[in-house]
Amino acid sequence: MAGKTYQAKVTYPDGATNIVNLPAATDDGYVLSINHTVKNDSVLVRVYGGAAALRSGTRSLSLVGQSGGKVYFSANVPLNKASASLYLSTANVPTGILQFTLFSPAGNPLNERIVFIENKDNIDLKITSAKKVYDRREKVDLNIEAKDSNGKPVGGNFSVSVMSEAAVPSDEVKENSIFSQLLLSADIKGYIEKPNYYFYNPTNETRANLDILMLTQGLPQVCLEGCYCQPNCRKRL
Structure with missing residues (x-):
């Protein structure tokens, strides 16, 4: 609510607590929501506008996914x-992190949200x-057999390491x-704690937890060049 201030009370595993002041609320802004669990081959994008932002009339925002x-x-x-909603197909997006950025009419970045796309494009060994x-x-x-998701043979360069699990658990x-x-x-x-947890035995639970990871650690970073660039850019702080 406008004019109100809020705090978050955090309770740690050892019973200790901490009070964190939350940023002041504002109604002049936008919310970018991405849901990629509605359909396996698409994402649902929703953009919400604050009351003050909507009072200025229709805003033509831009959405870019890379x-x-x-x-x-x-x-x-x-x-x-x-709010405004749109479905976007992810069938042709390779497995990995997909970054969505919402831009203002002037081209300034407003929101960023990343999601992890899991398509059946991995090699079956x-x-x-x-x-x-x-x-x-x-x-x-x-004998090593490599096939794609359609069961067709795949060629490539492969390396194999062998170790004793009794000696090196x-x-x-x-x-x-x-x-x-x-x-x-x-x-x-x-x-990232236990990074292979999300891929070793994928389930609905691991996919939901992976999306939580995207929300908590997939935050925008500032580029040394002052631009709004890719998450894997080497110039980022």
Whole structure:
């Protein structure tokens, strides 16, 4: 409510509490909401305008969606009422972080929201061997089969590392794999606890938690060049 001030009371696991003053409320602004769980191959974008912003008449905002430095969406969002909605197909967007930015009529960035797109574009690897148990120093022959999501063979360069799990125990959930490093950790700031948790055994729960990660750690950063650039830009602070 206008004229009111608000605080958040945080309770930590050890029982300690902390009071945090929240920023002053304002009705002159916009809210960008992205829901990519409504349909598997699309996202629902909603833009809400504050009362003061709407009193000035129809605003022609711009929405841009980009991933990996490539723009996949660019649309005008005329806002003459409390909210505007549009569906955008993500079928042709590669797996990874998709960044949406809402711009003012003057081209100034107003809001940013990132989501993680999971399309079936990963290679399906299958490793088999003639035996399940081998003797010490016995030669091991492995067959590696690589296919795409349609079951067609895929060519490429592959490397294999072999270790004794008895000597070096591993937890796949806690590991930082090539997949989680390139598609997740490299594009958002801060420490990610158990990065492979989101990819090792994907479920509706892990997808929901991944979206929470996008909301909490996928915040805009300031570029050293003063521009509003990609999350993986090397010039960002």
